[in-house]
Amino acid sequence: MTTADTSVRRQIINTADRLFYKQGYNLTGINQIIEEAGVAKASLYYHFPSKEDLCVAYLKLRGEKWSAMLAKYIEGVSDPREAIIKCFECRSKYLLQNDFSGCSYIRIIAEMPQRSAKINRQAILNKEKQRLFFIEQVSKLKKNSSTVNDLANTIFLLFDGATVQCQVYRELSPIENALKALKLIL
Amino acid sequence: MTTADTSVRRQIINTADRLFYKQGYNLTGINQIIEEAGVAKASLYYHFPSKEDLCVAYLKLRGEKWSAMLAKYIEGVSDPREAIIKCFECRSKYLLQNDFSGCSYIRIIAEMPQRSAKINRQAILNKEKQRLFFIEQVSKLKKNSSTVNDLANTIFLLFDGATVQCQVYRELSPIENALKALKLIL
DNA sequence: GTCTATATTGTGATAGAC
DNA sequence: GTCTATCACAATATAGAC
Secondary structure, eight states: OOOOHHHHHHHHHHHHHHHHHHHOSTOOHHHHHHHTTTHHHHHHHHHHHSHHHHHHHHHHHHHHHHHHHHHHHHTTTTOOHHHHHHHHHHHHHHHHTTTOOOOOOHHHHOOOOTOOOEEEHHHHHHHHHHHHHHHHOOOOOOEEEEEHHHHHHHHHHHHHHHHHHHHHHHHHHHHHHHHHHHHHHO | OOOOOOOHHHHHHHHHHHHHHOOSSTOOOOHHHHHHHHHHHHHHHHSSSSHHHHHHHHHHHHHHHHHHHHHHHHTOOHHHHHHHHHHHHHHHHHHHHTTTTOOHHHHHHHHOTTTHHHHHHHHHHHHHHHHHHHHHHHHHHHSSHHHHHHHHHHHHHHHHHHHHHHHHHHHHHHHHHHHHHHHHHO
């Protein structure tokens, strides 16, 4: 770590994470973040040069949280087919815990069409990590490498489709639909 | 029409439609809309009581534009399997024409987690119209009505998954992936 | 490193003339 | 129905004391 992980910094990023994800990035002002974090405005700008940089840190944190949650959820699972299904069930739990706020990476991009290079890089990085998980699991499942990517991409499409539809409809049935589809194609 | 379709009103809604979709709803101010539309601020508020009402009109217009584009694209197509594939190809064309701005209904919901009742209603209405299209096509394809909804929902998941992934990656390959999957399951 | 106070610009919305 | 002028407030960001 090049930057000190002070308690103030932690307070800021945790509050930003909560508010950005719950209310949306553009609807969350710096003022609300410092107020709820209990820190001064200049302290925020000491740790994060701009709101954009805070956004990158937010995306990074979201990625780490999801990876940790998924890892814990599939701990000890050796069957790749079961791991994939558990990943969707984990998503269901995640959305339920987070008031159906959807995928933070997709939402940031949806909010900022003129995305900055920094934000774009982090969002894509996070999404590619998700795709990689499916590729790894499918690789264990299939020997024929030519169909591995195709199957993994299909699963990835179902994953994102279910995530956004759950967000739109505020219910878990799209995940159920995705699980039904999964059991047919796996 | 209860409201007169004056040229000023048309200018406002057309400009709002273009800017909301290109820049995002929250990043587009009333000031920019009236400036680019070439009308006065009070004129906008004469035709639309609030920005929220303008948003509902925007969603409605987007829905009509997509329906019209799709109808034209599948004109004369009787085979339901071909109609579904053409729908995805139409999506590809739509995203390419619109700078990969994704689905306007999903984006509005992604931008406003605390969505108003009016906006929520219109967004869901538009999404349900998309689902209905797939249900209709699959109904022509399958006789067994118990599997119709499942298959249509799977296609709908692929449709939304491909749309958001194209938006994120700014490329059409997710639609290609969805088409590959479609050809396997149809 | 953290604070208070301030600068500057933009936001959605309205009053009142014509 | 359309306009100009203005309201009250919130936005991101910075200066300078401690």
